[in-house]
Amino acid sequence: MELTAPTAMSFLDSVGRNSSQTRHTYQIGLFHFQKLLETKGHTLDTIIEPLLKNEISVYTTINDFVTYLIDSLRLSNSSIAAYVAAVRSYLQFYDIDIVIKTFKRKVKMPTILEEEEESIDENDIRRILSFCNSRRLKVYLLTLATGGFRALEACAIRNCDVDFTTNPTKVHVRKEYAKTKKARDVFISDEASKAIQDWIAFKYRHRKYTPTPTKSDEDLVFTTRVITPASPQQMYSKLREDFTRVLAQAGLEKRKEGILRRTITLHSFRRFVKTVLSNEVGQDYSEWFLGHKKSSYYTNKKSERAELYITKCMKHLTFLNYDFIKSEGKTIAADLSEKDKEIEQLKAQQAKMAK
Incomplete structure (x- = not known):
């Protein structure tokens, strides 16, 4: 979706200074707007002057754009709202006034309807991983399913961001790629840690007929192009395509009603991690872990947070290490047996007291 209009490029360059993701979204919105124009x-260039001179109504133009998005493209209402916001911002960037009250009266936006997101569980994740033939994609999905990263955050992980010396393994999320623009450290499971180490060893393995790549701390973990590395955004697009194919093979390609978006996406893994952490530890812990706004009173020490992840969460975030799962099952069984003994002892004591 290339745009060549100078006005559009100046606008996108300005937007992109603070957020590359916003730039990308606005670029898509302007591309669709260009098709309507x-x-x-x-064109995106020539429409500015007649709008400034009120020769063409800005509200009619935007309303036509909404109609175009609804009739010509099968988009969700939230996507339509995002693309309309992009066009409004573009026009206002060139001093075209848009009065909010008048806009709401003359441009009827489709209502954004809330619906509960499709949940996935450990068995769903195991099924997806079992159909995953791509070595890189499998490691990437394991990382998402144990660290609760946003998809682009995981794509931006560098070799130097992964600390294998800590227990559990710690991954640094860079502020440039975090949605909140705030850096944070995230834990991943031992299974995901081992998978990343194996992937890195494979990527930098000795080649017999081609040049062996040189490892650098600045290399992105999930890139396969070490000589000419891809950007996180490029990797995200490719990984998403591969993930879509895996969903089809696993029979999990169901789409949301009326739109193209699937019920299971890469973001589903983040929701899964959030659910596990909330259930096993608590909401404050899960909000801190995912980088959401947390209570200022939640101030556990780093060592305590790591211990909570190891003891309460990791067993629910391990999917393919069946020896670990089996040992955890034995531990749980032993704990239940010990509890049964304690209950029997209490019953015996109560019986004696009753006599």
Whole structure:
């Protein structure tokens, strides 16, 4: 979706200074707006002057854009809202006034309807991983399913961001790629840690017929192009395509009603981690872990947070290490047996007291 209009490029460069993701979203919105303008004999450049002179109504233009998005593209209402916001911002960037009250009266936006997201559990994740033939994608999904990363955050992980010397393994999320623009450290399971180490060893293995790549701390973990590395955004697009194919093979390609978006996405792994952490430790812990706004009174020490992840969460975030799962099952069985003994002892004591 290339844009060549100078006005559009200046606007996108300005937007991109603070957020590359916002730039990408706005670029898609302007691309669709350009398609509509072409049907009216205009471009992103030429539409500015008649709008400034009120020769064309800005509200009618935006309303036509909404109609175009609804009739021509099968988009979710939230996507339509995002693309309309991009066009509004673009026009206001060039001093075209848009009065909010008038906009709401003349441009009827489709209502964003809330619906509960499709949940996934440990068995769903194991099924997805079992159909995953891509070595890189499998490691990437394990990382998402144990660290609760946003998809792009995981794509931006460098070799130097992973600390294998800590227990559990700690991964640094860079502020440039965090949605909140705030860096944080995240734990991953031993299984995911081992998978990442194996992937890195494979990626930098000795080649017999081609040049052996040189390892650098700045290399992105999940890139396969070490000589000419891809950007996190490029990797995300490729990994998402691969993930879509895996979902189809696993029979989990169901789509949301009326739109193209699937019920299971890469973000589903983040929701899964959030659920596990909330259930096993508590909401404050899960909010801290995922990088959400947390209570200022939640101030556990780093060592305590790590211990909570190891003892309460890791067993629910291990999917393919069956020896670990089996040992955890034995531990749980032993704990239950010990509890049964304690209950029997209490019953015996109560019986004696009753006599």
